Amino acid sequence: MYLLTAEEMQNLDRTAINELGIPGVVLMENAGLQVVKEIKEMIGEPRGKTITVFAGKGNNGGDGFVVARHLLNAGAEVKVLMFADINDITGDAKVNLNILQSMGHNPYSIVNPNSLNIVKLSMVYTDLVVDAIFGTGFRGAVSEHVGKIIEIINSSGNPVIAVDIPSGLEANTGQTHGTCIKASRTVTFAQAKIGLVIQEGPLYAGELIVADISIPPNLLKSQYIKRFMTTPETVRNLMPYRALDGHKGSYGKILVVGGSQGLSGAAAMASMAALRAGAGLVTLAVPDGIHSLMEVKLTEVMTKPLPETEEMTISLKATGAVLEMMEAYDVLALGPGISTNESTVEFVREILPQLGKPAVIDADGLNALVDSPDILKTCQAVPVLTPHPGEMARLLGIKINEVQNNRVEVALEAAVRWNAVIVLKGFRTVIAGPDGTVYINPTGNPGMASGGIGDILTGVIAGLIGQGLTSIEAAVAGVYFHGLAGDIAALEKGMISLVAGDVMDCLPKSIKVTINEEV
CATH class of the missing domain: 3.40.1190.20 (Ribokinase)
Structure with missing residues (x-):
């Protein structure tokens, strides 16, 4: 199993998009579908279940929007709580947000401190939490406001599935510098990131699933990756x-x-x-x-x-x-x-x-x-x-x-x-x-x-x-x-x-x- 840094994964994404012509929105769709697949493994059929998706403003949040859409289609009650204003969302994430809104589902922004009570209430009536806040590009410590929300999620007792990487964990070092999502399961895409398997990574990632999102494995040969997990x-x-x-x-x-x-x-x-x-x-x-x-x-x-x-x-x-x-x-x-x-x-x-x-x-x-x-x-x-x-x-x-x-x-x-x-x-x-x-x-x-x-x-x-x-x-x-x-x-x-x-x-x-x- 290869172990990639965030930069190496970004290069792999760019190569797939620019050289193979796989649109970024397709990769995002595939990522979201893989997370939905694992959610069904965790809680069974989503119909009648309540699921809360926490979404950031980047591509990780875009993956979360895809997850929310497919869960809605499967009959789940989905709440999308967003760490951004709607106007802050751009690129492929914006495409998937627009689709979600066209379906009549509007995410709720939780950027203000008074949003904490909404988060607390959501955790009382949730069967599963989807962490799509920060992706592999995250470095350092989460903000005080985000940290308080992560603490509420972690203390809720609800199962948590992390999209690509638990929010608050550094993809390159496996270190946290403050609060971090403690996931029950992490679905990471294409290849494992080294931070998921070293230092504090395994303590926060839970069960690690490496999911295929249609990036051909032979693209790794051009990356000259020399880091592996022994299997x-x-x-x-x-x-x-x-x-x-x-x-x-x-x-x-x-x-x-x-x-x-x-x-x-x-x-x-x-x-x-x-x-x-x-x-x-x-x-x-x-x-x-x-x-x-x-x-x-x-x-x-x-x-x-x-x-x-x-x-x-x-x-x-x-x-x-x-x-x-x-x-x-x-x-x-x-x-x-x-x-x-x-x-x-x-x-x-x-x-x-x-x-x-x-x-x-x-x-x-x-x-x-x-x-x-x-x-x-x-x-x-x-x-x-x-x-x-x-x-x-x-x-x-x-x-x-x-x-x-x-x-x-x-x-x-x-x-x-x-x-x-x-x-x-x-x-x-x-x-x-x-x-x-x-x-x-x-x-x-x-x-x-x-x-x-x-x-x-x-x-x-x-x-x-x-x-x-x-x-x-x-x-x-x-x-x-x-x-x-x-x-x-x-x-x-x-x-x-x-x-x-x-x-x-x-x-x-x-x-x-x-x-x-x-x-």
């Missing part, structure tokens, strides 16, 4: 076919390097997750002092001891041994439970430029690079970094709120700067590639805010790279599988009690349902 189809298309004559060597050899005294579980989970993701062979290399523990703890994963420090962490002296081992492996997962011991940090910084194979770097593997992140530029293969917002902030030398307020931009900046794939974890995890490609992941839930969950993601991504996926393909698919496993686990266990082991247990089902694997 099950996206992931299915990335997964390799398993041949009947395949064997364990066919599906990747993964080396996980991590663990330290007190942090052995992180490395163990990353290793098992790589196997659950489909890797053929996984070896866990840990400090010598905890090696015997790992041999007992892990059955399916092979283990190797490494030179260690006095604190029982991986020593700089392990560099040669790991590089030699990597000659027989396809990908390195580096960081889970590795610690920030000085010698261990030097080991991380020393090994990356010499590796020659893809690496998935997480946890203290990332923290080891805080003072010298540009080491990543020297990697011979594109690495995958999986920072949470705090780690991302430390790597870039900025504040966490700067990361969280600009998640897409920050992830892209880091990906380009370090020639890496960035997996910026959190609500709607962002995956950014060095070529400017961005994916937003829809799976996952708050129950996954638990220790060890990130270690599982590291292993899953590494396991997928081992099966032949590129770094960004593995990140996209891995994040989706990981989040869906968390969603499945939350259904079974609840979010509050969710632990990393629950997510691990649900990885097989997550992968199976996504790729429609038959057994």
